[in-house]
Amino acid sequence: xxxxxxxxxxxxxxxxxxxxxxxxxxxxxxxxxxxxxxxxxxxxxxxxxxxxxxxxxxxxxxxxxxxxxxxxxxxxxxxxxxxxxxxxxxxxxxxxxxxxxxxxxxxxxxxxxxxxxxxxxxxxxxxxxxxxxxxxxxxxxxxxxxxxxxxxxxxxxxxxxxxxxxxxxxxxxxxxxxxxxxxxxxxxxxxxxxxxxxxxxxxxxxxxxxxxxxxxxxxxxxxxxxxxxxxxxxxxxxxxxxxxxxxxxxxxxxxxxxxxxxxxxxxxxxxxxxxxxxxxxxxxxxxxxxxxxxxxxxxxxxxxxxxxxxxxxxxxx
Numbered sequence: 001x002x003x004x005x006x007x008x009x010x011x012x013x014x015x016x017x018x019x020x021x022x023x024x025x026x027x028x029x030x031x032x033x034x035x036x037x038x039x040x041x042x043x044x045x046x047x048x049x050x051x052x053x054x055x056x057x058x059x060x061x062x063x064x065x066x067x068x069x070x071x072x073x074x075x076x077x078x079x080x081x082x083x084x085x086x087x088x089x090x091x092x093x094x095x096x097x098x099x100x101x102x103x104x105x106x107x108x109x110x111x112x113x114x115x116x117x118x119x120x121x122x123x124x125x126x127x128x129x130x131x132x133x134x135x136x137x138x139x140x141x142x143x144x145x146x147x148x149x150x151x152x153x154x155x156x157x158x159x160x161x162x163x164x165x166x167x168x169x170x171x172x173x174x175x176x177x178x179x180x181x182x183x184x185x186x187x188x189x190x191x192x193x194x195x196x197x198x199x200x201x202x203x204x205x206x207x208x209x210x211x212x213x214x215x216x217x218x219x220x221x222x223x224x225x226x227x228x229x230x231x232x233x234x235x236x237x238x239x240x241x242x243x244x245x246x247x248x249x250x251x252x253x254x255x256x257x258x259x260x261x262x263x264x265x266x267x268x269x270x271x272x273x274x275x276x277x278x279x280x281x282x283x284x285x286x287x288x289x290x291x292x293x294x295x296x297x298x299x300x301x302x303x304x305x306x307x308x309x310x311x312x313x314x315x316x317x
Contacts, residue, residue: 006092070139224274
């Protein structure tokens with residue numbers, strides 16, 4: 001029997017370089033209203049308080065912008081996700097920027113410290129930068145590095161100050177667990193825009209990255225079966241979906257669009273098929289930015305995928 005779904009809203013955008021992602025959750029909810037859906041009425045919903053007031057202040061370290069606020073948000077998300085899992089509910093997280101995914105992973109580990117956690121990261125980016133390697137300082141490019149306890153000093157280009165280093169250490173060690181995941185238990189899907197430090201890590205650790213071309217050539221069904229087979233030694237699996245994995249010709253409402261992305265059908269097919277597996281313990285959707293869109297199209301696509309995900313979970317085999 002499936003667990004009750006609990007929707008966790010995280011309207012935070014302090015990790016992004018472009019403003020507007022904090023409005024993505026409400027844009028998805030508006031799309032639901034436009035479709036006359038009762039999804040948000042049917043499922044319990046909780047909102048995690050945000051730190052977006054920090055956007056009106058100086059960003060701090062150029063290599064980890066607003067890192068103190070990121071730590072606060074990661075700890076809040078960690079607490080809510082852990083609480084949801086301990087209540088025997090299935091968390092669906094709707095978030096602004098992707099940095100808070102580090103809190104999602106930490107929350108899963110806090111609730112299940114002895115379980116081996118797999119991560120399926122459907123995203124145009126690998127999000128493995130650290131303050132030592134980041135070209136932008138935007139922390140939505142760092143959540144997997146936090147979860148992997150990765151500094152990547154071999155490819156160091158920046159010299160963050162001691163305060164930043166201290167905050168970074170705390171981010172990697174939330175829940176007093178580090179690393180929270182292993183490279184072997186990570187699968188990237190449609191990641192196609194990485195800098196050299198990230199490419200170095202992918203190659204060094206032989207990270208599985210399923211390209212958009214592979215999805216198209218081999219088909220969603222085969223990709224899902226092989227991905228789950230690859231992660232078969234994991235006890236639990238978390239699926240994180242960034243809407244920038246979808247091609248920008250279809251979905252413009254996101255802050256970091258990259259060409260050669262998935263179609264809506266491919267993305268929806270991947271997620272709906274993945275969520276039929278019992279090992280999937282959590283689903284997350286991030287980076288909808290309606291300020292960059294027209295007629296709320298991206299949020300509507302995201303809502304349709306959200307419905308496919310929830311229906312697939314509730315009808316899991």
